[in-house]
Structures are given as C-alpha cells and as structure tokens.
Amino acid sequence: MFKAMLRGLLAHKLRLVLSALAIVLGTMFMSGAFIAGDTISQGFSSLFSTINSELDVQVTGKSDVSNEQSSVVTATVPQRVADEVATVDGVADSTPQVASDGARVVGKDGKVIASAGPPRFGVGWTGEDGLLELREGAGPSGPDEVALSANLAEKAGVGLHDQVQIITLQPAKTFTVAGIFGYEGGRDSLAGEMTVAFTMPVAQELMLGKLGEYTSVDVTAASGVGDTELKQRIQDKIGQEYEVRTNKEATEAADDGIQSFVSILKTGLTVFAVIALIVAIFLIFNTFSILVAQRTRELALYRSFGASKQQVVRSVLAESAFLGLVAAIVGLIVGCGIGWLGKQGLEALSNTDLPVSGIVVRPYVIIVTLLVGVLVTVISALVPALRASRVPPIAAMRDAAVPDKPLRRLTVAGLIVLAAGVAFLVLRLTKVWKDPLWLVLGGGALLVFIGVIMLAPALSRPVTRAIGAIFGRGVPARLGTRNTGRNPRRTALTAAALMIGVTLATAGGVFASSAKAGLTDVFTTDMKAQLIVQTDFNAGPTAGFDPALQQQIRAIPGVRTAVALKADAGRVGGQTAQVIAGDPVASAEIFTLTAASGEIRPLTAGEVILDDGTGKRLNATAGSTVEIATARGGPSQQKVVAVLEPSSTWPGPLLSEADAAGFTSPNAQAAYVQVASDDQVEAVRTQLEEMFKDNKEVTVVDQSQLLGTVTSFLDIILVILNIMLGLAIIVALLGVVNTLLLSIYERTRELGLIRAIGLSRGSTARMITVESILISVFGALLGMVVGVGLGVAAVKIFGGDYLKLTIPWGYLIATLVLAVVAGVLAAILPAIRASRLNVLEAIAYE
Structure with a gap:
C-alpha cells in the first residue's frame, strides 16, 4: 500500500499542487509570524542587555x-x-x-x-x-x-x-x-x-x-x-x-x-495564517473528495486484491500527510523569508541594526509548523478517506461514479444550526443574555457561519441558476450553469473558501462604516467648536502649548468661547483612565455637557467632575469622594462636584488646573474654539494660525479635518480587512482552479463528446469561464449576506452614539466585481486545458 500511495501521489501531483499552495500560504504566515517575532524579541533583548551592561x-x-x-x-x-x-x-x-x-x-x-x-x-x-x-x-x-x-x-x-x-x-x-x-x-x-x-x-x-x-x-x-x-x-x-x-x-x-509590540506583530500575522488554513481545509477536503471519487475503481481494485478498509483509509491519509509535510516545509522556508523581511522592515523604520545576525528560528517553530501542515491536511482528507473505504469492491468495479447523497438531512441540520446562531444573537440584542459577550457574539456568529455553509449545497443550484440567467441563453452559458449545479456539495465547498474572507471583510466594513457615520453625527451635533488647535499626532506626549493662551484665543474678534484642554493618563478609583483639565463651564458649552448630579462650575484644588461612565463605575454622586492619581502628583482624595449625563464627546474625569500640575506635561494638547457665526470662521482661523505660527507642533484644523483624523484608524482597519479579503480571494482562486481542473479530468470524455457534436474551442472556454464566475459570485454573495448580517448584529449589540448603522453599498458592489474578476482569472488555466483536449482521445478516455 505504501508503494501504491507513492504512485498515487506521483500520478496526481499536478492536481495536488494547488492544494499544497493553500497549506504553504497558511504555514508561511504562521512560521513567519513566529520567526519575525522571535528575531525582533531577541534583538531588543540583546540591545537592552548591552544598554544595562555597565550596572x-x-x-x-x-x-x-x-x-x-x-x-x-x-x-x-x-x-x-x-x-x-x-x-x-x-x-x-x-x-x-x-x-x-x-x-x-x-x-x-x-x-x-x-x-x-x-x-x-x-x-x-x-x-x-x-x-x-x-x-x-x-x-x-x-x-x-x-x-x-x-x-x-x-x-x-x-x-x-x-x-x-x-x-x-x-x-x-x-x-x-x-x-x-x-x-x-x-x-x-x-x-x-x-x-x-x-x-x-x-x-x-x-x-x-x-x-x-x-x-x-x-x-x-x-x-x-x-x-x-x-x-x-x-x-x-x-x-x-x-x-x-x-x-x-x-x-x-x-x-x-x-514584547507587547512583538505580540501584536505575531497576532496579526497569525490571524492571516488561521484564515489561510481554514480556507485550505475546504480546498483540501474538496480536492480529496474529487480524487477519491475519481479513483473509486482504483481503490476498489486494492480491496479486491485483499486490502482492508483500514488500509484504504491509511493510504489516503498517508497521501494527505505527505502532501501536508512537503507543503509545510516549503511554508517554513518561505516563512523564514517573511521573518527576515520583518526584521529588515523594523530596522528600516527605526533606522538601526538590531544586534542579532540573520534570523532566529527556534525548534518550536519548526515543530509547530510541520505539525499544523500535516494535521490540517490529514483532518481535511479524513472524511473522503472514510467515504472511499465504505464502497464495496464489486459495486465500485461495476460503476466508478459515486452517487451524490440527498441534501435533505444536511439542509435540515443547517437550518437548525443557523437558527441556533440567530437565537444567540437575538438573546444578546434583547439583552436576555448579556455576558460573556465574546461567547454570545462569537458563538452566535460561528453557528450562523457553520449553518450557512451547511445550507450552501441546497442553495447552490437555485442561486447559480439565477445568476447564470445573466449570461443569456447561449449554449456555453447554459452548459456552464448546469455543470455548476451538477454537484452542489462540490460547488458549495469551493465557494465556501471565498465566503470566509468576504464574510470577515463585509462584517468589518459594515461596522467601520457605521462607526464613521456615528462619529460624523457626534461631531456635527454634540461638538460646537468649528475650529480646533491640535497638537500633531506624532509630536509626543509632552508637546502642546501654554494653556494660558486660552485667554488670548477668546479675545480674538468673532470667537464666542474657547477652552484649552490637557489630557493625561491617570488612575481613578483604582483603574487606569484618561484624566482631563480645563475650564468646566466653557467645556460644557462646547461639548454639550449637562450634569446628572451636582453643578458644572469652576473647580478648585481637590475637586473633580466625573464623566457618566466613571460615576457609574464608582457609584459616585455629587458630594462623594474618589481617589485620583496623576503621573507626577501621586494619589489624592478628590471631592465630586458633579457627575455628567452620558456624553458621546467627553472621555473622562475633569480635574482642576491646580491638580493638573501633576500631569506629565504642563502643556495643553488642544484648544476648541466656538465661533459666533459661520461667516467669521475663516477670519478667526487666520488669527489662530498667526498666533501659533512659531509653534512647530501645532496645527489649526476645522471640524471636518478633525473628524478625518479621528476616523483615520477606521481606514486602517478597512485596509487590514481588505488584505484579509485579498488573501481569501487568492486561496479561493486556487480552490476554483483546482476544482475546475479536477472536474475537467473527471469530464474528459464528456468534453470530447460535446466537442465532437459541434462545440467550438472558444465556446468550451466560455463554458468553463461561466462555471468559474458562478462559483466565485456564489461564494461572494454568501459571504456578503452573512457578513452584512453579522455586521448589523454587532452594530446593534454594541450600540451607542458612536455607531449609526450604515451599509457600505459601494464596498459591497466592489467586492462583487472583484469576485467576477477572480472567477475570470481562475478560469484561464482550466479553460485553456479544456479547449485544447484532443477530441478523439477525450472520447476514448476512461
């Protein structure tokens, strides 16, 4: 059986190489994350040892x-x-x-x-x-x-x-x-x-x-x-x-x-690795399912020669293990390159050379990478291997085709799992079940995802038939549509690879778009300042300007009021929190603050106004006493003058100017300026720019510019999500190409017959292209529906003023277009192969 396994691998090496690429991608990112992290970590550890060598x-x-x-x-x-x-x-x-x-x-x-x-x-x-x-x-x-x-x-x-x-x-x-x-x-x-x-x-x-x-x-x-x-x-x-x-x-x-930076780096790359490996599971499962179905006669022949069911299973699993091992080795080698690039990138960014030569490859990285590569492929091939062992030798010898099982049980099970996932989310939305949030939201999302995958085979025929109508009534379009619906399980598994990435990207897109819309509403309704004097983002924690300039700002013609604010890390009631100092009355006017308890008034030393969240956490009201520590001032007991109503614009406790002497820096980081009328904004802005022209770290911006700065981190999240989408599309492309190539082997005689009765090479290529596009669009549609649903659920669950439900239609349309392009690209190689088949040889193929 071992020799038979090797011959099987050599016979199908071209068919398995695309599956191996999926494992390579996953193990590449995983090993690269570990190697880059360990190299950077050891470099800095050596550096700090050098710095402290004299003490x-x-x-x-x-x-x-x-x-x-x-x-x-x-x-x-x-x-x-x-x-x-x-x-x-x-x-x-x-x-x-x-x-x-x-x-x-x-x-x-x-x-x-x-x-x-x-x-x-x-x-x-x-x-x-x-x-x-x-x-x-x-x-x-x-x-x-x-x-x-x-x-x-x-x-x-x-x-x-x-x-x-x-x-x-x-x-x-x-x-x-x-x-x-x-x-x-x-x-x-x-x-x-x-x-x-x-x-x-x-x-x-x-x-x-x-x-x-x-x-x-x-x-x-x-x-x-x-x-x-x-x-x-x-x-x-x-x-x-x-x-x-x-x-x-x-x-x-x-x-x-x-080490916290290294941890973030490792986590980020590992996320990509996990996505690639999950997608690879679908791809390998599909590949081995097709190969086992095509090799039914071969495997049955082994059975007739005396091979047991267990030997057949071991043979298929051995093939998958060998494939996973080779792919993991390649992934580890490429991962070393990623680790080296990570080190070089950090050195270029920081303009220094880390005191470590080459890269650090620890034994656990090699062991984990190889184990993951082998386990993923073996687990993916287990079900096809068991399925192959259950075919009686005589039945397989008579008919090489394995009939497709009815979808009824799978569909019913999928509906149950989907309903359970929706129930999880509804329980959280209705606040019947609140905690732990990760279990409710994560568990619900996972069940919804699994349920949709289980329902995908039942959905594939009607959905692809509907999409196929767009391509018209021509012979290539009709054949491509029917071929896609011929094996719904295969179509669903291939589409699921793309669905994973699209789901993540779409859900993140809905959440990010909703956050942008919510922040825009907050800035335009609750924040009355038209102009902001802000410290540049990368200026450092001690940058800013003299808060005494607040009075000069207020004296500018056209300024209704202004407040200069300091912010710093502090400790409030035993927890690290942001603390603020500034004029309470002007702050209340500009940020639309009202008191739920007490009165908003000027503060003296030892007095504090608490934000709503801190007040609730400490169960404090006006007249209460709380302990607040500042960076340089140490802990002190502060009397609560007021507790604010919930506010979407105010981030923390407000201290007196006297207590702000304990902040890291004496400088104010921002001044918010409310102008009396809109037609005076430009004149006031000119005066502010003149006032701060000698300060190299301060910029005068308007409300829209500040909003752009605040929401820029959401754009970064979207970029990361798009990278995930791109990775999923790359792996999904491999899956579509692999499925189509394998189906061409499977349908060689059929393709020869339809060519013989008049289908041209071009029409054959168009037929394969239609199949590829239908699979890709089906996967994208599933991912978009699930992603939008989960994104909406997340927005509703987290709620708050910072989230206003918004569906990014442009993003969804772009995703759909990208799926079509991916389908066309995935069809190139299979279409060329199908169109170039020798008609007579194809008809004689068994």
Missing part, C-alpha cells in the same frame, strides 16, 4: 500611574536618595541619570524631526562609557550646549558648532552643538532612538521640570558583592518608596514594552 543594580521612582504608551519618566529619584544609595555598603560606584522622552529637535527646514515610534530622549551628560562614545567635539559643558546622537544630527542636518532649536517641557530654546556621539559597534542609534544630551542641571529642568531630580541611579557593586544582596541592602536603606532592580530585572522591565 549591577538600578534605582528608579515608583509611579501610581502606568502609561505603557509613553517613555516619559514621571516618577523620579531625588538627590537625597541618590546620595543615600552612594553610601550603602557594597556600592563601588553610583551614577545618577536623567533620561526621558520628549526632546524634539527642529531641523534645518524648520520642521520638528518626527519619530515613527522610537523615543526622542533628553538626557543628562555623564561622559563616555562602555556604550557611548564621542565621535566629534566634546560633551556639553554649559547651559547653552548640547551633544546629539549621530542619527539625530544627520536627520536634523546639523553639525558641530551649529545652532539648533530644541523643544522640551518648555518652548523651543536655542543651543550650540558641542559634540556628536554614537554607540559601540559603530552604531548611530539604539533601536532608532534620537538623543539630545544636556548638562545635568539643564536636563533636569527641561526634561523633568525641576532641579535635583533623576530618572534613575545606576549602581556598580563592589567586588565580592552579589547584585541580589546589594539590591536588598539598597532597598533597606531607601525604603519601599523606590524601585530597586538587579541588572536582569532592569533589562526585563525595559524589554516588557517591546
């Missing part, structure tokens, strides 16, 4: 507020504690450091040097060490001097002794470039960071906002003193108010941030 123990401040999105240090170590650390027994050397994100350099072109993610550090100069090395000039020695990292100097277009403007917590100041430095190994940057080195007092003032404070104290242990022992001695000396870490712990803490 044994590190002392930092503790913050009550965690903000993983920012590299700005808000919890500091005072000079007193740094001095105490230096006196601890076992400390050979201690070096206080200042290093915090937020030093933005203005380039020669007058624009701030932007960053696509890596921090823009401002540090206190402590001289050269084992990591940092001067390349030109010297370190800063006066308050008006700086040294720049080599990559920053290059991007800014400045050299030694040039003047450069730098923006920090304070507005732009001019400095002289005293030196340019790099890092060991000839690197211009560490993972793309851009660093400005000030004298220590200037760094403290500009980066931390006060003198005598440090971001860390790096400690070297005396000979014979272990880092764990020294850590405990320092902790005992300075108390639990500060964080003390060993070298290993400090490296792991620094590495935690990049």
Whole structure:
C-alpha cells in the first residue's frame, strides 16, 4: 500500500499542487509570524542587555500611574536618595541619570524631526562609557550646549558648532552643538532612538521640570558583592518608596514594552495564517473528495486484491500527510523569508541594526509548523478517506461514479444550526443574555457561519441558476450553469473558501462604516467648536502649548468661547483612565455637557467632575469622594462636584488646573474654539494660525479635518480587512482552479463528446469561464449576506452614539466585481486545458 500511495501521489501531483499552495500560504504566515517575532524579541533583548551592561543594580521612582504608551519618566529619584544609595555598603560606584522622552529637535527646514515610534530622549551628560562614545567635539559643558546622537544630527542636518532649536517641557530654546556621539559597534542609534544630551542641571529642568531630580541611579557593586544582596541592602536603606532592580530585572522591565509590540506583530500575522488554513481545509477536503471519487475503481481494485478498509483509509491519509509535510516545509522556508523581511522592515523604520545576525528560528517553530501542515491536511482528507473505504469492491468495479447523497438531512441540520446562531444573537440584542459577550457574539456568529455553509449545497443550484440567467441563453452559458449545479456539495465547498474572507471583510466594513457615520453625527451635533488647535499626532506626549493662551484665543474678534484642554493618563478609583483639565463651564458649552448630579462650575484644588461612565463605575454622586492619581502628583482624595449625563464627546474625569500640575506635561494638547457665526470662521482661523505660527507642533484644523483624523484608524482597519479579503480571494482562486481542473479530468470524455457534436474551442472556454464566475459570485454573495448580517448584529449589540448603522453599498458592489474578476482569472488555466483536449482521445478516455 505504501508503494501504491507513492504512485498515487506521483500520478496526481499536478492536481495536488494547488492544494499544497493553500497549506504553504497558511504555514508561511504562521512560521513567519513566529520567526519575525522571535528575531525582533531577541534583538531588543540583546540591545537592552548591552544598554544595562555597565550596572549591577538600578534605582528608579515608583509611579501610581502606568502609561505603557509613553517613555516619559514621571516618577523620579531625588538627590537625597541618590546620595543615600552612594553610601550603602557594597556600592563601588553610583551614577545618577536623567533620561526621558520628549526632546524634539527642529531641523534645518524648520520642521520638528518626527519619530515613527522610537523615543526622542533628553538626557543628562555623564561622559563616555562602555556604550557611548564621542565621535566629534566634546560633551556639553554649559547651559547653552548640547551633544546629539549621530542619527539625530544627520536627520536634523546639523553639525558641530551649529545652532539648533530644541523643544522640551518648555518652548523651543536655542543651543550650540558641542559634540556628536554614537554607540559601540559603530552604531548611530539604539533601536532608532534620537538623543539630545544636556548638562545635568539643564536636563533636569527641561526634561523633568525641576532641579535635583533623576530618572534613575545606576549602581556598580563592589567586588565580592552579589547584585541580589546589594539590591536588598539598597532597598533597606531607601525604603519601599523606590524601585530597586538587579541588572536582569532592569533589562526585563525595559524589554516588557517591546514584547507587547512583538505580540501584536505575531497576532496579526497569525490571524492571516488561521484564515489561510481554514480556507485550505475546504480546498483540501474538496480536492480529496474529487480524487477519491475519481479513483473509486482504483481503490476498489486494492480491496479486491485483499486490502482492508483500514488500509484504504491509511493510504489516503498517508497521501494527505505527505502532501501536508512537503507543503509545510516549503511554508517554513518561505516563512523564514517573511521573518527576515520583518526584521529588515523594523530596522528600516527605526533606522538601526538590531544586534542579532540573520534570523532566529527556534525548534518550536519548526515543530509547530510541520505539525499544523500535516494535521490540517490529514483532518481535511479524513472524511473522503472514510467515504472511499465504505464502497464495496464489486459495486465500485461495476460503476466508478459515486452517487451524490440527498441534501435533505444536511439542509435540515443547517437550518437548525443557523437558527441556533440567530437565537444567540437575538438573546444578546434583547439583552436576555448579556455576558460573556465574546461567547454570545462569537458563538452566535460561528453557528450562523457553520449553518450557512451547511445550507450552501441546497442553495447552490437555485442561486447559480439565477445568476447564470445573466449570461443569456447561449449554449456555453447554459452548459456552464448546469455543470455548476451538477454537484452542489462540490460547488458549495469551493465557494465556501471565498465566503470566509468576504464574510470577515463585509462584517468589518459594515461596522467601520457605521462607526464613521456615528462619529460624523457626534461631531456635527454634540461638538460646537468649528475650529480646533491640535497638537500633531506624532509630536509626543509632552508637546502642546501654554494653556494660558486660552485667554488670548477668546479675545480674538468673532470667537464666542474657547477652552484649552490637557489630557493625561491617570488612575481613578483604582483603574487606569484618561484624566482631563480645563475650564468646566466653557467645556460644557462646547461639548454639550449637562450634569446628572451636582453643578458644572469652576473647580478648585481637590475637586473633580466625573464623566457618566466613571460615576457609574464608582457609584459616585455629587458630594462623594474618589481617589485620583496623576503621573507626577501621586494619589489624592478628590471631592465630586458633579457627575455628567452620558456624553458621546467627553472621555473622562475633569480635574482642576491646580491638580493638573501633576500631569506629565504642563502643556495643553488642544484648544476648541466656538465661533459666533459661520461667516467669521475663516477670519478667526487666520488669527489662530498667526498666533501659533512659531509653534512647530501645532496645527489649526476645522471640524471636518478633525473628524478625518479621528476616523483615520477606521481606514486602517478597512485596509487590514481588505488584505484579509485579498488573501481569501487568492486561496479561493486556487480552490476554483483546482476544482475546475479536477472536474475537467473527471469530464474528459464528456468534453470530447460535446466537442465532437459541434462545440467550438472558444465556446468550451466560455463554458468553463461561466462555471468559474458562478462559483466565485456564489461564494461572494454568501459571504456578503452573512457578513452584512453579522455586521448589523454587532452594530446593534454594541450600540451607542458612536455607531449609526450604515451599509457600505459601494464596498459591497466592489467586492462583487472583484469576485467576477477572480472567477475570470481562475478560469484561464482550466479553460485553456479544456479547449485544447484532443477530441478523439477525450472520447476514448476512461
């Protein structure tokens, strides 16, 4: 049987190659995700180990507020504690450091040097060490001097002794470039960071906002003193108010941030892999079903020679396992290329070289990839293998055709499963069953999806017949339509491959379009500001402008009112949340805020106005007390002055200006300006642009421009969904091509006969093209119907002002057109093969 299995593979190698490509795609993305993630992870781990190589123990401040999105240090170590650390027994050397994100350099072109993610550090100069090395000039020695990292100097277009403007917590100041430095190994940057080195007092003032404070104290242990022992001695000396870490712990803490990025990268690529593998299951199942049906005589012959049912099953499964193994190996090889491209892409984005040569391929990646490839193919081929073993040898020898089973049981089962899925969603829509949401929504969607797939065979004939009418009454169109309906199970399985991607893309399209429509309504009805002074998106967490400019904005002729707002990460009632500071009365007017409890009025220190969500979470009303911690201010008890009614425009608790002193930055991030009349908007905008012309990180936009910025993330989601759709179409194309090619083998004699009675080559090609288009459009229609249904259900379930049900008809039409194009492309190879069959040889074919 083993030899027979090998001969079977060799005999059908061309028919199996397209199925193998589906496995290659899935394992390629999966292994690529793991390899890219592991390579990047090891690169950064090595990098952080290098950065911390000069220390044994590190002392930092503790913050009550965690903000993983920012590299700005808000919890500091005072000079007193740094001095105490230096006196601890076992400390050979201690070096206080200042290093915090937020030093933005203005380039020669007058624009701030932007960053696509890596921090823009401002540090206190402590001289050269084992990591940092001067390349030109010297370190800063006066308050008006700086040294720049080599990559920053290059991007800014400045050299030694040039003047450069730098923006920090304070507005732009001019400095002289005293030196340019790099890092060991000839690197211009560490993972793309851009660093400005000030004298220590200037760094403290500009980066931390006060003198005598440090971001860390790096400690070297005396000979014979272990880092764990020294850590405990320092902790005992300075108390639990500060964080003390060993070298290993400090490296792991620094590495935690990049691991979240790596996790997102892995998850994203793995999603594509899962989609490709699910689609591959349908494709392989269909392929082996057709091959087993075509080889019924061959398999029956094995049975007549003494092969058992189990041997027949094992033979078919062995073929599938071999196919999966070969495809997985190819996928792993291509995945190595994806991993390498991922590393190269990150290095290009961050303008640095990760300290890891080549790529990292860990043993688990090889094992998992090969296992997945083999298991997916074996599982997909299991049912066809069992089906083949159940055909009696004599019956198979008499008739090679396996009759198609009635669809009644499958249709009834599909209706039951579909009804169960709809019931899940209805229970959530009517709020009879609320939690867990993932189970209700996810379970309902999965059951609906499975139910439709089970119903697809029953739907295929009437739907393809209706679509086929569009092609007219010509012979090729009628033959193509009838051929599509000949085997409804095969048509349904082939179409299901396309249905998966279209369902995901359509459901996401409905949700994204509804979110856009909802946000548009919110902006046009609940937000009264026609103009907004906003900080550029990539300017950094400390960018902005002096909130005192609010009064100057209000003084502009034509301005009815304006409010400058600060926002920062805080901790409210034990949970991380966004906190805001600004004029409550002006905010209420511009954002249409009303109080459900208490009164909206100006705030003094220790007072807060809670948004509706926070008020409900804390069960707070006017007069209650809640604990709120800010980034630099620590926790404090705040008296609730008011709790707001539900609002679609207001995101969090509103603090007083006095309490906003504890925010990461003293700057306001945005000012919302309400103009008295629409005909004055342009004049006011001109005045605002003049007022902020010297601020390199601020832009004046109108309401529609702000809306475009807010909804841009939805466009990114749509791009991702379209990539999913494209992937599904590629794999589905393989499925359609494979099915048509196999059916041509199956129908060789039939094709020869219809050619013999007068069907031309061109008509034969058109017939195959009609079949391909019908299968593709059928799959797309199923996916669109299910996707729209699930998208509508999701919009209704999540509800809220930010969602207004909208069906993206243009997107649906484009998807349908794409399905037609895909059908035409998929038909090219099968149509060529069918039209070129030798008529006499085809008639004699068995």
